[in-house]
Amino acid sequence: MTSAHTTNAQAPSSLTTSFPRVLHAHGPDPERKAKLELYSWLVGQWEIDVTTILEDGRTHAGRGEIHAGWILQGRAIQDVWMIPRLNRRRPDIEQLPGAGNWYGTTLRIYDPNLDAWRILWNDPATNVFTQQTGRARGRDIVQEGPDPGGGSMRWTFAEIEPASFHWTAERSLDHKNWRKQVDIRARRV
Template identity: 25%
Template sequence: MTTSVPSFTEALVAPGPTPEYPGRMRRFGQLVGAWAAKGSRLNEVSGEWTEREFTWIVEFVLDGRAVQDVELVVSGSHPTGFKTVSTALRVYDPDAGAWRVSYFAPAEGEYCHLVATPHRNGLRQDGTGTDGRPIRWNFVSITADAYAWEGWVSNDEGTTWLLVEHNEATRIR
């Protein structure tokens, strides 16, 4: 019997969420699709905010037990016209009742690990940044066609928080 091996994409990307945890998978699953995003980032040294635009693509992966995203920016030098800036993998951990999140932006030297839980009308992701400081990434509102996201950092082990990034996006797929 000959079985053809699937491509990497076919093996990774899932057609939908696992049926084992439908409510839990909906938390990040509601973001599956493609998004046109605008954001601003704080340079903590200069105090200046920088505006940016990017495309965010989110898919179910690992037989629907996780959600992975990629952040793309326009790049005329790349064959596709886009450069992949970062990726995050969000895996639901049924034993912990929470999502484990790993974020990677290799060109920027950013590697963050967080745990995500529901919070008010969105999702809170708490963890540690590459520099060891506590970080908090909040989806503060998610609708079928839009989301807002905030990135926070703490310089005093979580007593106070500094807003360092804000993104808003609209669904394009």
């Protein structure tokens, strides 16, 4: 009788492919390329200037970075957003008021049944998990979904250019009155 350990040692060579190799893709899936273009501009590396806006109107500034790439045979985009920048992260660093110190990832997956993108954001550094739906709204991209703290959230990519974009995070308790919580200006590196 063969043990599980022996069986695993004799696994076919296709199972020895590295995790990064099976996750990452070189570009969008050709069959879905037209629909995947909504977020394709995000692929790459970005520096970000972050402003948080507290409920009392006070603001705080920080810097961070974003890294984004194609994954899952080009059917999705994954990114990592971090504040502060990776080379400034250490255990004793002060939290950015109103946002905390992000180190999270987004999965952006086009859903042909919705003709929209399913957005999954998870940040174990700040213990935040959200699900949103993303769609084009004119030249902007708007992602909306329930806020884990109650109410609704809206995250908007605007002023999208090849080397820059503007991103805002807003929250509403009544889906009518929106309060901006985070404002980001990004530059391609």
